[in-house]
Amino acid sequence: MKFYMAPMEGLTGFVYRNAYHRNFGDVDQYITPFIGNRNLSSREKNDILPAHNAGLSVVPQILTNRADDFLEIARTLQEYGYDTVNLNLGCPSGTVVAKYRGAGFLALPDELDRFLEEIFHKCPLRISIKTRIGVENPGEWERLLAIYEQYPLEELIIHPRVQKDFYKNAPRMDAFLFAVKTSRHALCYNGDIASLEDYRQVTGNIADAKLNRVMLGRGILKNPGLIGEIRGGKRVSKTAVKKFHDDILVGYLEVMSGERNTLFRMKELWSYLGQSFTSPEKYLKKIRKTQRVSEYRALVDALFSEQEWCP
Ligand SMILES: Cc1cc2nc3c(=O)[nH]c(=O)nc-3n(C[C@H](O)[C@H](O)[C@H](O)COP(=O)(O)O)c2cc1C
Incomplete structure (x- = not known):
């Protein structure tokens, strides 16, 4: 296939x-x-x-x-x-x-x-x-x-x-x-x-x-x-997903002008990726609101470390 x-x-x-x-x-x-x-x-x-x-x-x-x-x-x-x-x-x-x-x-x-x-x-x-x-x-x-x-x-x-x-x-x-x-x-x-x-x-x-x-x-x-x-038949690890996420973030930061444009793209992505975590809602709410990449990174780190990956 x-x-x-x-x-x-x-x-x-x-x-x-x-x-x-x-x-x-x-x-x-x-x-x-x-x-x-x-x-x-x-x-x-x-x-x-x-x-x-x-x-x-x-x-x-x-x-x-x-x-x-x-x-x-x-x-x-x-x-x-x-x-x-x-x-x-x-x-x-x-x-x-x-x-x-x-x-x-x-x-x-x-x-x-x-x-x-x-x-x-x-x-x-x-x-x-x-x-x-x-x-x-x-x-x-x-x-x-x-x-x-x-x-x-x-x-x-x-x-x-x-x-x-x-x-x-x-x-x-x-x-x-x-x-x-x-x-x-x-x-x-x-x-x-x-x-x-x-x-x-x-x-x-x-x-x-x-x-x-x-x-x-x-x-x-x-x-x-x-x-x-x-x-x-093997599920991807949370670590691998985090690394992938970080690569996308760095990629957008390199090519987009301004943090807001990058964050706009990342927020769009989270409307899908977020569905594969246990209890993501409180993190996603803050992710949707943030306007700063540093804060965004901290929120994402917390989501990855405190919730389970369960696609
Ligand atoms: C946000 C969004 C943007 C899309 N943009 C395009 C596009 O530019 N060209 C296209 O042919 N299909 C586009 N599609 C349709 C997808 O390519 C695909 O056909 C659709 O999501 C169904 O497949 P899926 O169930 O695997 O997602 C888009 C779909 C979504 C949800």
Whole structure:
């Protein structure tokens, strides 16, 4: 099985990826949070710079519904040395969907088909797709999958929810199984794998050699030892998690301007990591409030030494 790290805006950028790689090194492919405009922002540029991704297998992600924009961004990425890009057809956020981008583009299958025809015709890079199964209901999936079948995708990553689900409701395994049965593409499953049991349930559901890749997002953020646990059955130690945490903190301090920006990122991370400790609430409350890195470090040290790691 190959394990992919999910793109998560504000969370799984290059600082997190590099710290993860140094500490655990068991991810086969990282997809970056999305790039949305022709003129890459400095955050986007930093995230994809080869020097910031040395030794990692990284596929940058593009979010657009305009073929000319996609092609222009892909050209830029080619100049940076990338040979594969990922198209985001899964983002459920209201502002993105309102512009018919991300999962919103799934509402316009004819336009999507034309868009894919053009980018697959003209793009010099390989293209993978990360998709939801529809906007309103799973009945849309068959048509969307039939469209994907016409193009030579590098791979198809499926998060089997509809846009309207956001992250609620259970992933719709029937829709994923339909793809396993009918698609010619290499498939990757994504959604709600947060434990070894979840992983076994998903892969046990699919007794098919076609599924040899899964993508994990929130599960890794809650428990960075998750892939190791799945692969080797061994739980990661609290000491190893602390070292990983410290690496991320130092990484952000090096690249972000000002303590507040670093703390903003670390607080976001704690909304996931915090779930894996016994009684974390009183520490998390103070962590959320602090504006100083020195105080933040003391709070985190206390949490690690006084509470147990129980992912
Ligand atoms: C805060 C947040 C940011 C995300 N950013 C992106 C993104 O930039 N691109 C993308 O394709 N998916 C994005 N996702 C979706 C994840 O990649 C993934 O599909 C989703 O979390 C389901 O997988 P999981 O259950 O393993 O977390 C984001 C999700 C969250 C919660």
